[in-house]
Amino acid sequence: MPYRLAAPPEPWVDRPADEAWLAEALGRGPVAALVGPRGAGKRALARRVLPARYPDRPKVAVSLSGPDATLVVLHALAEACGVAQVAWADLQGDALLAAIVDLAEEAEAVVVLEGADASDARPLLAAVARYARRSRWLALAERPTALPPLPGQVRRVEALPGAMAPAPPDALSPAQRELVALVRALGRPLPAAWLAPLGVA
DSSP: OTTSOOOOOSSOOOOHHHHHHHHHHHHHOSEEEEEOOTTSSHHHHHHHHHHHHSTTSOEEEEEOSSTTHHHHHHHHHHHHHTOOOOOGGGOOHHHHHHHHHHHHHHHTOEEEEETTTSTTHHHHHHHHHHHOSSSEEEEEESOGGGSOOOTTOEEEOOOOTTTTOOOOGGGSOHHHHHHHHHHHHHTSOOOHHHHGGGTOO
């Protein structure tokens, strides 16, 4: 299930101010952004807030880190909305952006764009901010400068204090060091609450 928004992580560390801001921001407009370092909890926050706020809408999560990111977004939306045929070859530039916005609007989809620092994301987010009304979009990025202007719709998310403080390598048991190596090899951050007892950054 490559494009589904996963369930929130357990255990969840409450972030009431961030949760409230995200719900309010998506109530104000079609695009909001969470900006912060890897592992700060941006994705976990999205997974916590979006299903509760939009329980009956199709939800799509797409990583923009690969090539042809906008085509991947269109493909994910088509799959989530049950659209069987898309004339992929005919879609480029503004036509591609319009197809993405139109499909998301028709389905009133909730779309999470991970890695919104990617160069493909800026024109897509600008088009969504300008033309979307019913769909909701959440950009997750490490740098706010990579995003188009989104006044009042960008929030900085920091790692929880002390949650990711690294422990000296010799303070970890062999089993803990093996777990840390495995987590790093996966290339995807685990929730800070899981790693905090190990002192892993």
